[in-house]
Amino acid sequence: MKKVAKGAGISFIGSVTGRCLFFALQVIIARFFSTEVFGLFTLGLTVTRIAELIARLGLHMGTMRFVSIYRKDDVGKLKGILISAPLISFSNGILIGGLIYFFAGTIAESIFYKPALTNVIKNFALAVPFMSSMTIIAMASQGFHTARFSVYIKDIIQPSANIVFVILFIKLGYAVSGIVFAFTLSYVTAVLAGFFFITRQFPIIKKRDIKPVYEIRKLLSYSTPLLFNGFLAFLILWTNTLMLGYMKTPREVGVYRAASQVPIFLTLILTAFNSIYAPAIADMYHRGQMGRLGKIFKTTTRWVFLLTLPFTLILIFSAGEILTIFGRDYIKEGIPVLRIIAIAQFINCATGGVAFTLTMTGKQKTDMINNMVMVVVNVALNYFLIPKYGCLGAAIATGISIGTVNFSRLWEVYFIYKIQPYNMSYMPGIACGTIGIIILYTLDKYFLVEEYLLINNYLLNHATLIKLVSNGLVVCIIFVVGFIIKGFREEDRFVLDAITKKFKSNIFKLKVE
Structure with missing residues (x-):
């Protein structure tokens, strides 16, 4: 192990x-x-x-x-x-x-x-x-x-x-x-x-x-x-690109590709926690320790929720500034695409290791059907939405299909095993997120740089840097204060110890070998 x-x-x-x-x-x-x-x-x-x-x-x-x-x-x-x-x-x-x-x-x-x-x-x-x-x-x-x-x-x-x-x-x-x-x-x-x-x-x-x-x-x-x-x-990852290429211009394919790449980084947090959660699932299921499995499911999902929420807020309220990395031609059409896919990937992360919970307990066929449904829903929505809305339609199709498959998995896990990852311990995070949305929306309303972005083609300029830094600081302060006030639960310390030990050993091994 x-x-x-x-x-x-x-x-x-x-x-x-x-x-x-x-x-x-x-x-x-x-x-x-x-x-x-x-x-x-x-x-x-x-x-x-x-x-x-x-x-x-x-x-x-x-x-x-x-x-x-x-x-x-x-x-x-x-x-x-x-x-x-x-x-x-x-x-x-x-x-x-x-x-x-x-x-x-x-x-x-x-x-x-x-x-x-x-x-x-x-x-x-x-x-x-x-x-x-x-x-x-x-x-x-x-x-x-x-x-x-x-x-x-x-x-x-x-x-x-x-x-x-x-x-x-x-x-x-x-x-x-x-x-x-x-x-x-x-x-x-x-x-x-x-x-x-x-x-x-x-x-x-x-x-x-x-x-x-x-x-x-x-x-x-x-x-x-x-x-x-x-x-x-492949179809899960590339359907939107193929259908955009079939129905629209290369320009829209390029805009969609650029805007959709940034939110994918949110899933790295989910991947990190799944690497801890997944190996434990089969063992606990085999031992019949469903109560313990449910607790770890709750804890890991809550941590993924809490860590991805601040980054999601930054992506949503700094979408234009982030897209300046690619160039001004990506900003106007790319902003709504980035925001929608950021929300979709947040939903994916906020449901935790729900797919692993199915596959590691012998329900691989169930999850394969889930993936097939996701592909069918995505193709159907793209077919109807792309002709009218272009790359925005592709983003909406992605958001709906990701949400559908993950909520279906949540229901299946609850129906089969009577476990689900949510309880009142999420409330401090939700409160911090709500405060963050209010403050960032207010800043966004009075600190407009979109027009400036559209007439300048610098990789990063002082306006984008100020906006990114200010949004990042606001979110960090809110969530750090929230953590300090609420404190850590016992199971949180267990997860923190597991993460610390695991990644210290991995970094050391990379250096040595």
């Missing part, structure tokens, strides 16, 4: 780092190019993600599983997996990438009705084999029961290389083709780094006297059924 906890913590730190680096990459692209170019880049990336998902064939999960099984007892089969899985994925990536390249014009003109997208898709197609094989190699590394090499490959090296190559091609005067080529080169770099790390973990792979034993049929029979789960996850 200790090793699992450390691995989960390292994965979380890597996920935060990778997400920040990818966010920085998108800011760079948005700042140096138009909203149309950023939108075309986003659509090309979406098509490429679909191609990579097909090329991967679910092998990332199969590779991790069989590497974990064979790593100690069967060197030949382990070597066979480490050779065959990336090779199959790379070969399939060449095939799928080739098809995407060949049909790029059809996809761009007949599906998205955007001829300018043709060359973007063609350039992205070159990345498909490297994307799929990088994921396989990273997950193979995790099969050795260590997360750090996987973090290095996919969360640090690839996004860092991407930023470096993008800046280089911008300096050389390239436009969208340079951005996409930089994307491909970053995955080539990550694949090479991945092979280096794999040979470090399993050095005897280079020895010719050890014959690889290939179990391709067994590997594929386990992996390919997981494609459905992958597609479901």
